[in-house]
Amino acid sequence: MSRQSFLLKIDKSPDIQSNLQLSLQNKFSGLLTTIVDDGYKRILLDEKVAERQQCFTRSPLIFKANDWLYSIFPMINMTNILDSSSSEVRKNYKLLLDQEFNFINHVKPRGYYYIRPTCEPETVAKFLLEKIEKTGNDLIFIVEIELHSQKNYTRMYRRDLSPIEEDIEDTWMYWNAIHKAANYHQRIEVAIVLSSDLPSNELEIYRWFGEPVIMLVIPHNTFTTNSSNFPVMTKKQQEIVKMFMQNLKLYIVIEPKSSSDHRIKSYLEYIEYLSKSLDRSSEEEKDCLKYPLQPLHDNLDFSTYEVFERDPAKYILYQRAIENALKDMISEEEKETRKAIVLLVGAGRGPLIRSTLNAATNTHKKVKIIAVEKNPNAIVTLTCLIKQLWPDKEIELIAKDMRNIVLEEKADILVSELLGSFGDNELSPECLDGVQHLLKPTGVSIPANxxxxxxxxxxxxxxxxxxxxxxxxxxxxxxxxxxxxxxxxxxxxxxxxxxxxxxxxxxxxxxxxxxxxxxxxxxxxxxxxxxxxxxxxxxxxxxxxxxxxxxxxxxxxxxxxxxxxxxxxxxxxxxxxxxxxxxxxxxxxxxxxxxxxxxxxxxxxxxxxxxxxxxxxxxxxxx
Amino acid sequence: MSRQSFLLKIDKSPDIQSNLQLSLQNKFSGLLTTIVDDGYKRILLDEKVAERQQCFTRSPLIFKANDWLYSIFPMINMTNILDSSSSEVRKNYKLLLDQEFNFINHVKPRGYYYIRPTCEPETVAKFLLEKIEKTGNDLIFIVEIELHSQKNYTRMYRRDLSPIEEDIEDTWMYWNAIHKAANYHQRIEVAIVLSSDLPSNELEIYRWFGEPVIMLVIPHNTFTTNSSNFPVMTKKQQEIVKMFMQNLKLYIVIEPKSSSDHRIKSYLEYIEYLSKSLDRSSEEEKDCLKYPLQPLHDNLDFSTYEVFERDPAKYILYQRAIENALKDMISEEEKETRKAIVLLVGAGRGPLIRSTLNAATNTHKKVKIIAVEKNPNAIVTLTCLIKQLWPDKEIELIAKDMRNIVLEEKADILVSELLGSFGDNELSPECLDGVQHLLKPTGVSIPANxxxxxxxxxxxxxxxxxxxxxxxxxxxxxxxxxxxxxxxxxxxxxxxxxxxxxxxxxxxxxxxxxxxxxxxxxxxxxxxxxxxxxxxxxxxxxxxxxxxxxxxxxxxxxxxxxxxxxxxxxxxxxxxxxxxxxxxxxxxxxxxxxxxxxxxxxxxxxxxxxxxxxxxxxxxxxx
Missing domain, CATH: 2.70.160.11 (Hnrnp arginine n-methyltransferase1)
Structure with missing residues (x-):
């Protein structure tokens, strides 16, 4: 997913084949749709399930197994009939859902299953946990949640609700109740549906960045039409879509009015245009979890050094720091007579030697470098570098742990790059304490803190x-x-x-x-x-x-x-x-x-x- | 490795950089070579190891980490100095090898390490096990073994051997002794070196197909020169190379006389030409291990059916069998009046219905098909197929386990495809026994045994x-x-x-x-x-x-x-x-x-x- 991935969402697909074609032709990665006919399901509620099982959907042979696996994203509606007070109705509906699920699992045994629930959170959780138990780890459930609850819309068909009721539902509460009841199972993720109204509290949006959001659904009605008759979004909505794309690895799901919505291509192009302004350079690394290095205990390997040396900012700042220290330490008058001794502890493959030499050249000051490195493999590289690149520079190499070295003359500048992500967590304090007796009383340490x-x-x-x-x-x-x-x-x-x-x-x-x-x-x-x-x-x-x-x-x-x-x-x-x-x-x-x-x-x-x-x-x- | 992969082998690389370039330019996947200078090592035997460690090879910075990881295949010579009677010499040599190994492991922490041993099998095994213990699972050792021992060559420098000694060493014994001493560790594999002389007993060649051979090394001297001055092989050698490429997923390693051997490209082209005649269609699936299906216990999924139906031979043979049975059963005179009842047990997604219908059409006989299937998901497909493709055919669908069905009229032909790889291992006998009472006394079963x-x-x-x-x-x-x-x-x-x-x-x-x-x-x-x-x-x-x-x-x-x-x-x-x-x-x-x-x-x-x-x-x- 280094380029943004898109899905086309068409809830009901009387012609699922042409809808899939529509999505692939428009360069969507696939089609998000219901597989089992709703009409059939409604009838079923009154009949015996077992006897009708033979024709509850279109033929699966319309697609090859690979289409099912990779291009079809099945959607399952899970209505509050599951909470019905009649146990007969409840049971029958559960049987129906089971049948729908089994069939989908037959044609697409792994991948993403999109669940649209309108029943109690506990009911959803129970159903999902039951299915998770029976299926493999490569099957992920996605629960659809609206970014902002559309109470007014609900009121249109819920005549029991008073029209003046004002409290806007926090949809995260509903999701959290489901996820909590499912013991935060990692095979349950979220699809957020963007709305034209937005939550007034921005934290309600940012909070989703702590959740496993895998899809952002953009319905047609979140677009307005500009003067050139193209679909566009408000500034605020643009910002939200961009934030989701920037921060999360997810599918953008475009939901047109219907399969004959002639603006499908325009929706897609609009979002693609938004995504172009994003920095996706480090996309591949995202969601990376690593056990911290222990450079005192283990020797770093060649490629780890290479990655560190590739940092475009760090060594320039080190060089500038050394330049300033040299300037402060050696006056213009002394520059021919005085030589700064730079003690470089943890020289690795030599990036700080390079920074020090650059700093000396730029400031026209003389330096003698004493480079200390405990990794014998890095010493091989350093030896070659000194021989081949810097034969005329004054560089002494000491192949020892910095805490055990002895110097004839103390150093003016102690340079190290021992900091970990939490500062002292790679034991920079202990290492520097062990070597600071080799620094002149007037000497400085880079870093200073x-x-x-x-x-x-x-x-x-x-x-x-x-x-x-x-x-x-x-x-x-x-x-x-x-x-x-x-x-x-x-x-x-x-x-x-x-x-x-x-x-x-x-x-x-x-x-x-x-x-x-x-x-x-x-x-x-x-x-x-x-x-x-x-x-x-x-x-x-x-x-x-x-x-x-x-x-x-x-x-x-x-x-x-x-x-x-x-x-x-x-x-x-x-x-x-x-x-x-x-x-x-x-x-x-x-x-x-x-x-x-x-x-x-x-x-x-x-x-x-x-x-x-x-x-x-x-x-x-x-x- | 669906296309044949090639490596270039140049033992000593005074200029490893240009040799790598040479290999990549000629479309080899990489260079197999020693990393640490031999000259240095010889000197070292007389000196203290620790003091010289700083310059025992060329600078690793000549390559990026990825070159080391993916294009360089390091070779380590492990001579019989390791078996020296002097414990001083032994220890020193071991230290050297350790240093060489550590350095290689620093620049290339995973991948293939090529070991060329001339010491006792137990010594090799001990060294490898020690290194295996300390490194990750993605580091594999490859031991070089000659397909045929070149005793005569050995005699050139082993003056102690009598020139009339005739017994040819079986090189597999040496390998087996190493592998056995290393407890058949799966991180130890073999490189076989082709020779101009071949073992007289062909089984000595075939036996290697039971070994984890990952490289076939083809030295320049296995080629002769044809009248057009191109390098060619004998028929027998061609056959051997082809057999290795056909049966094993391996690297072909070309070993020229030196980096200036002008025939490098010709060697490669010759072997590529040999590989073109091979059937590599099922290459990807090779070395596949699966837990057997239990179709009585589990319902097969959509893609499993799809894979089975793709068999180009099976259903044609079934169709022919049904045709012959129909011909034997219904004479030309009866063909308008008599209808064969075909009981098809385990109908799946319908391939045998198709075979039966084809057989009826081809033989101009009438059939009534009773298709039995216990998988409700397959029933969905069958129902649709019958409705859409065969509305005018006489096909009855029974959604039950074949062992529990009741028929009004007994069948003439019982057709099933319940065989596993070991014949009866998917319980074909038990299933057919349970349904054969529905076959007329004159009826036949396909299969018959x-x-x-x-x-x-x-x-x-x-x-x-x-x-x-x-x-x-x-x-x-x-x-x-x-x-x-x-x-x-x-x-x-x-x-x-x-x-x-x-x-x-x-x-x-x-x-x-x-x-x-x-x-x-x-x-x-x-x-x-x-x-x-x-x-x-x-x-x-x-x-x-x-x-x-x-x-x-x-x-x-x-x-x-x-x-x-x-x-x-x-x-x-x-x-x-x-x-x-x-x-x-x-x-x-x-x-x-x-x-x-x-x-x-x-x-x-x-x-x-x-x-x-x-x-x-x-x-x-x-x-």
Whole structure:
């Protein structure tokens, strides 16, 4: 889905064949439609189901198996007859639905099944769980939910409702009740139907970004007609559609008035036009969940270095920081006589050597570089680079752990890139503490500090991915307590429940005596709307030198810097939040002689366990 | 790999960059070469390893990570220095190899590693197992083995060998010793090097088809030059290369004299030309392992029916059988007055209705078809077909299990297609016994019989796949005793140890009283060469009517018939066989009121367990 995918929705298909052709000719990926005739079903309610089973739909042979599998997206209506007070009616309708389901499952045993419910949430959940039990993991149910409830429309046929009733239903409540009753099953996702009216509270829209939304349905009546007689949307609606396309991997479902709506192509072109203004460059990586690197424990491999070096922003900022430090340190008068000793710890395949050499050239200052690297495989590369590219530069290579080296002369500048997504989570403080005695008293460290941040989030998809990792038994992922690991995530399928808050700070060089790198904090947030707390996003920012900063905090993210995902601290059991609920959470950074680890615990509105107690689940090893 | 894939092999690459370019320009998939300089390694034997580690190869930065991952196939020489009597030399060489390995693993953490050993089999196995332990499942080791040992060449530098020594080494023994010592690890595969001399015993070639061969290396000296000055092969060598390409999914590795061998393109074109005459139509499906269908227990889905109906041979033979039966049954005089009642059990989506209607039309006989089908989803299709395609034909549809139907008038012809790959393994006998009382005493059954066959085989790859299925927990595959299931396989990566033997026969209608569908037999085979017994292939043949037969037995496989894979009855522990070893195996077909099952047990040359005892592992359910 790197290009936006589209589906055509035509509820009733008297001629499903020509409708599929219509959709494919117009470059839709497929047709979303009911398979079983409604007329037949209505009759059935009065008759015996078993005897009529032989002709309840059109022949499935109109399509090849592959058409069914890949181009047809079946829709199942699940009306409130399922809640009928008559057990006879209820049973008969359930039999009908079962038959419809079995037939669809026969022609299309996997893929997406689109469910349009108008019955009680518990009834929907029960039905879906029953079917999930009987089918394979590659069958996903999509529940249709309107972005905004159209009460007025409902009133047109519900004569029992008073016409002055004003309370607008929050449709998320209905969805959440279904999903909760189905134990948030990961094989149940959502289709959001755009409406011409929009919720007055924008958070009601943003909250969907925390849900597993897989389709955005755009009905014909959300379009108006412009002066050139083309279908267009309001600014606000355009924005919403773009946000959905930008943040979520989903199908855009176009719902024309009927199959003879002559504007089908125009709807599609309009949305395609909207999608063109979006940045889809990192689409492929989206919804990525990774176990954090442990660079002190493992040696990074060649391609990991390559990916890091590809960052277009990071090394330019490092270079600028080194330039400024050189300028401050060596005056114009001294520049022929003085040479700055740059101690570069964690040289990898040499990007910071390059930044330092560039900085020296640009500022016309002399430098001697001492490059330290513990990975013997990276040393091979560095040796070749120095021999081939920089034979005339003063570069000394030390193939050791930075915490064990000895220098004849102390350094003027200590340069490192040891920061993780949560700042100190790759043990930058411990490493720099171990080497800072080699820095002159007047020396500077680049970076000069690091800060971490957390933010409460709702993210069912990421949380679901975390749960799926359970039982994985790769080398570094031996823990089944998957919800007590601070994962790395790259996802925009997230709703931010409140603003972020600063957590821990580390300053380099660290002049404390004794040095204590353990930390603790208690943080408070407030829920802006009814939603679910799945855990906390973690970010970092760092001052490299004076005003030169790098950051992955949402508000101030360094432009173009791609090296870091966010951190995700899940909680063992998601918490249902009411609007205005106060969230209190405690975070610890703990250390012993072998490892460093984080612990976290929510105190309010509900108390959780202490996650990663004693670092038993997710230790960060010191060696 | 649906088109044949080629690699270029250049052992020593002083200029690895231009060699890679050479290979890609000539449309090879990649370059097979050593990464670490041999010269460096020789020096190292006398020096301290640690101090020189900084420059033991060329810079890895000459390639991007993706080149390393996808285009470079590293080769590691593992000489008999590893078996040196001096523990100092041994240790030093091991350190060197470790360093070489670690560096390769740094630039290319997964993919194929080509190992060229000249040391003791146990030494090779130990080294590989040690590395397997430390790396991921996506790293595969390939051990280079010569198809035919070139003793004479060896003698050129081994002055200690008497020049008259005649015994030619069987290279499979060396490989088998390595693989056995490595416990047949599935991450160890083979590269076979073609030679100008060939083994005199052809079985020594065929036996490799039971091994996980992933590369066939063709050195330049296997080519001769024809009158037009083009490289060509002998007829026999052509045959061997073709057999390898036809039967195995592998890389063809071209090994020129050197990178300046001007015939590189000609070698490639020659082999490509050979590959063009091969049938690669079913390439994608190859090496496929499936859990057998249980059509009595589960309803088949739409696409399964579609695949079966696509068979170009089966339904034509059924049609011909029905034609012949109609001709024998109804004389020309009767053809206006008499109508044959054809009872069609298991009608599916109607292919046999079509065959019957065609047969009636072709023979100008009248038929009434009674089509029985228990799958309600297939009934939907049949109903539509009858309504739309055959409204004027006499077709009665009965939506029931064939064992429970009642007819007003008995049938003349009973037609069914209930045979599995082992004939009776989808319970064709039980089903037909249950319906044959509806056949007139003069009536015939199509098919008239079924026979099963077994054949002892060596097939490491398939056996490995069976082992991988362990722990899978899909609905129908809940058993961990994966070696006690009679799997369906489609593979040509198999060596047939001896000819097949007939096992069980069933005749329809069955006039025995009482009917007993249990069976037992004891069968004897002989090993034609040293090899390994992994289990037994199973096949079937069936007489449809008089001389019209269908068969999947290798010698008499019905041309173009694609509906059936073979069966694979694995044994719990593979047995090493010596040439001439007698194999005795017992097979049981057992039945009770709920299920049918097979048991099998090898008695000689070694005794195994009774596989699938009491049908607890792999029952075939009667309902």
């Amino acid at each position: 690091s800060k971490s941040y957390i933010q409460p989030i709702m993210t069912k998809r990421t949380y679901g991915q975390v749960q799926k990792r359970k039982g994985e038994n790769k080398k570094r992922e031996m823990h089944s307590e998957h919800t007590e690991v601070n994962w790395l995530i790259y996802s925009t399928n997230i709703f931010h429940i409140d603003n972020f808050k600063e957590v821990f700070t580390f300053v380099h060089p660290n002049n404390d005596n004794p040095i204590d790198n353990s930390r603790y904090g208690k943080f408070h947030f407030e829920s802006s709307i009814d939603c679910i707390l799945h855990g906390f996003s973690g970010y970092f920012s760092s001052k490299l030198y004076k005003d030169i900063e790098i950051s992955i905090v949402p508000d101030s993210h360094t432009k173009g810097m791609i090296s870091w995902y966010s951190v995700f601290f899940p909680i063992a059991t998601p918490i249902q939040l009411k609007k205005g609920d106060k969230i209190e959470v405690e975070f610890w950074r703990k250390c012993n002689t072998e490892k460093v680890w984080y612990e976290w615990k929510v105190n309010a509105p509900e108390e959780t366990i202490v996650h990663n107690l004693n670092g038993e689940i997710h230790p960060i090893f010191l060696a | 079924s026979k099963s066959y077994i054949q002892p085989i060596m097939t490491k790859r398939t056996y490995g796949q069976v082992q991988k299925r362990k722990g899978e927990n899909k609905k129908r595959e809940m058993h961990s005793e994966h070696t006690e299931v009679n799997w369906l396989i489609y593979s040509t990566n198999i060596f047939h140890i001896d000819n097949f033997k007939e096992v069980f026969t069933f005749v329809h209608p069955n006039n025995d009283n009482p009917i007993d569908n249990s069976r037992y037999g004891k069968f004897h085979f002989e090993s034609s060469i040293d090899c390994i017994l992994h289990g037994f292939s199973g096949y079937f043949s069936s007489k449809l009517y008089k001389d019209i037969e269908i068969s999947i037995v290798p010698d008499s496989h019905t041309k173009g018939m694609i509906s059936w894979y073979s069966v694979f009855f694995p044994i719990a522990t593979p047995i090493q066989l010596k040439k001439g070893d007698k194999i005795e195996v017992e097979f049981w077909r057992k039945c009770n009121t709920e299920k049918v099952w097979y048991e099998w047990k090898v008695n000689a040359p070694e005794e195994t367990i009774v596989h699938n005892l009491n049908g607890e592992i792999h029952p075939i359910f009667l309902a």
